[in-house]
Amino acid sequence: MKIIYPGTFDPITNGHIDILERGLKLFGQITLLVSFHPWKNTLFNLDERVEMIKEVVKVYDGKVKVDSYTGLLVDYIDKNKIDGVIRGLRAVSDFEYEFQMALTNRKLNKKFETIFFMTDIKYMYLSSSIVRELAKLKADIRDMVPPYIGKRLREKLSNVL
Ligand code: ADP
Numbered sequence: 001m002k003i004i005y006p007g008t009f010d011p012i013t014n015g016h017i018d019i020l021e022r023g024l025k026l027f028g029q030i031t032l033l034v035s036f037h038p039w040k041n042t043l044f045n046l047d048e049r050v051e052m053i054k055e056v057v058k059v060y061d062g063k064v065k066v067d068s069y070t071g072l073l074v075d076y077i078d079k080n081k082i083d084g085v086i087r088g089l090r091a092v093s094d095f096e097y098e099f100q101m102a103l104t105n106r107k108l109n110k111k112f113e114t115i116f117f118m119t120d121i122k123y124m125y126l127s128s129s130i131v132r133e134l135a136k137l138k139a140d141i142r143d144m145v146p147p148y149i150g151k152r153l154r155e156k157l158s159n160v161l
Helices: 014-027 046-060 073-079 092-108 128-136 147-160
Strands: 003-007 030-036 064-070 084-089 113-118
Touching: 003 014, 003 073, 014 030, 014 046, 014 084, 014 113, 030 046, 046 064, 046 147, 064 073, 073 092, 084 092, 092 113, 128 147
Parallel strands: 003 030, 003 084, 030 064, 084 113
Antiparallel strands: none
16 A cells, blocks of 8 residues: 655654654554645655654664655656545644545545554643744753754754754
């Protein structure tokens, strides 16, 4: 089965990694799919986000592939014959958006399923945007991202500030 976990991953956090690891238990292999939408202002550009994820997923011995896409997710799904899309759910606020996205994608393409993983309570309030904000303020983010991502954030923000 071909399973993708799409997202912006700006940057990847321990919340994403938790969903990924739980997905691997069910599916054995997952492609982390990094989105590029030029109107979205990201801290890390696409190449950086892909490279950072590749570094972090080395520990999964090839069970995690990394790819990127631009444009419509359903086009990627069609072209690559994807069977399932993993998404994560935190609070109720995620639900409405994810519900809308899943139904819209289903309307455009009926050949795949969206699988939702409920967040671990530890990561309920963890998001890439919180991590970016805290890193800018030089807060301790060691519990929130892998050490390599923490390092990349420090490097990036030392150039910005
Ligand atoms: P997007 O811009 O597509 O929402 P993100 O990188 O923010 O991309 O998130 C990708 C997916 O991971 C989304 O389904 C999001 O709800 C989920 N996610 C993000 N953080 C967490 C977390 N802490 N726990 C569970 N799921 C999460």
